[in-house]
Amino acid sequence: MLFEKIGIIDENFDFKKDMYVGVKDDRICYIGTQKPEENYGRVYDGTRKVLIPGLVNAHTHSPMTLLRGYSENLPLDRWLNEKVFPFEDKLNCDRAYYGTMLSVAEMLSSGTTAFSDMYFFQDGVIKAVKESKAKTNFCRSISSFTDGEFLKESRVIETLDAIKNYHNTENGRIRIDWSLHSEYTNMLWMIEAFGDYTKDKGFITHIHMSETKSEHENCKKKYGxxxxxxxxxxxxxxxxxxxxxxxxxxxxxIELLKEKNASIVTCPASNLKLGSGVCDSNKILNSGINLALGTDSASSNNGLDMLREMYLAAILPKGINNAPDIVSPKDVLKMATVNGAVAQGRYDCGIIKENYKADLAVISLDSPSLYPDFDVINNIVYSAEKSDVILTMVDGEVLYENGEFKTVDVEKIGSECNKIVNEVVREISL
Ligand SMILES: [Zn+2]
Structure with missing residues (x-):
């Protein structure tokens, strides 16, 4: 496919207009101001359009879209214990599959090409990822509330199964990470055994950390x-x-995380909605730590819209620091793209650059809210909405275009999700 005379966010995250971008197989093969001689197949008219790197949702729980609107206006501990856990008790692989399909459709229609997903029912989630052709780093979250032996824990065994069956499959679109759900949902023996086991295996570890003040302070009380x-x-x-x-x-x-080259993913909407607070992303960016962006689940957000998340990520640090000149739109655009790709260990994704994976989204500048186009990057971060996304491509394949999903039957999946929620609610009340 050849994007012709299109605006792009280039590898330095500067805006360039009237560019040609050629995609062959799963890679970006040509970027230039002149039309290439090579034939890239379909020619896409880029008039009043911008090609951006596909957005990377670096922290979510895709099957939890089934819980959208089900549990509202509660703090994290009550939200989890009174609503989420009883609902999740009634889920299974089949139900998780439908929740994931719905999530993938929502993500594709808002420009997201890859996501880091922490959940369980891996066979259902991965089936949806395969069918929809999305890109994911999946992890089976480990929690432990009793004594045990690391390699005999069911959640550890499931992780090892996921690695064996799915890691680096589907042209590398599917990767498996390790995960501890959090400090507060694990016993010390598990935390230590997990570290001992994973430290030299070369996998990424995905963990919820210091989300609420009480969680952070209780850990200090418990462990000093x-x-x-x-x-x-x-x-x-x-x-x-x-x-x-x-x-x-x-x-x-921050010093420890910097020393160990860890990534942080901030989830501003979820933190606001659950009353958890505001992450000082300015401080993290200034430390040099790789800072990515995520929506968390649609149960605590309540959407998977990375453009809305970008807006919040851009304005919240300014508000809490009384400083309008921090966390630039360019910083935020990097957080939502290349920083997420780095956090996923995907070093050939997240940038519009030759030989990088063709994970791309097209934003139309036709909406009244995107005129005048004096500064396109400011407009994308502060003004663009998911409805401005008109094409999403993963590994060189168009999966969403002008309201049409190529791999997900949204009507069918949506009505199946409605049916599942009604069944689950009935089962909980029995
Ligand atoms: Zn989460």
Whole structure:
């Protein structure tokens, strides 16, 4: 496919107009101001359109879209214990498949090409990812509330099965990470055994960390140290880590995460909606830590819209710091693309550059809210909406275009999700 006379966000995250971008197989093969001689097949008219790197949702729980609107206006602990856990008790692989399909459709229609997904029912989730041709780093979250032996724990066994069956499959679109759900949902023996086991295996570890003040303070009371220090001492940070939230991390934690080259993913909407606080992303960016962006689940957000998340990520740090000149739109665009790809260990994704994977989205500039186009990057971050996304491509294949999904039958999936929720609610009340 050849994008002709289209605006692009180039590899330095500057805007360039009237460019030609050629895609062959799963890669970007040509970028230039002149029409290439080589034939790239379909020619796409780029008039008043911008090609951006596909957005990377670096922290979500895709089957939880089934819970959208089900549990509202509660703090994290009550939200989890009173609503989410009883609902999840009634899920299975089949139900998780439908929830994931719905999530993938929502993500594709808002420009997201890859996501880091923490959940269970892996066969259902991965079936949906395969069918929809999305790109995901999936992890089976591990929690532990009783004594046990690491390699005999069912969640550990499931992770090992996922690695065996799915890691690096579908042209590398599917990868498996390791995951501890969090410090507060695990016993010390598991945290230490997890660190010992994963430290030299070369996988990414995905963990919720310091999301709420009480979680962070309780860890200090229990162990005399912060969750970050606990994970550091347990060798978990010796693997490449991705920590979701980090609303309450301290300056000393930032130093530890920086030393170990960890990534942080901030989820501003979820943190606001659950009343957890605001992550000081300016401080994290200034430390040099790789900072990515995620929506968290549609149950605590309540959408998977990375453009809305970008808007929040751009304005919240300014508000809490009384400083309008921090966290630039370019910083935010990087957080939502290349930083997410780096957090996923996908070093050939997230940038519009020759030989990089063709994970791309097209934003139309036709909406009244995107005129005048004096500064396109400012407009994308502060003004664009998901309805402005008109094409999404993963590994060189168009999966969404002008309201049409190529791999997901949204009407069918949506009505199946409605049916599942009604069944689950009935089962809970029995
Ligand atoms: Zn989460």
């Amino acid at each position: 140290k912060t969750p970050a220090k606990l994970f550091y001492d347990s060798k978990i940070l010796d693997s490449k880590c991705l920590f979701a939230h980090c609303v309450w991390i301290e300056d000393s934690d």
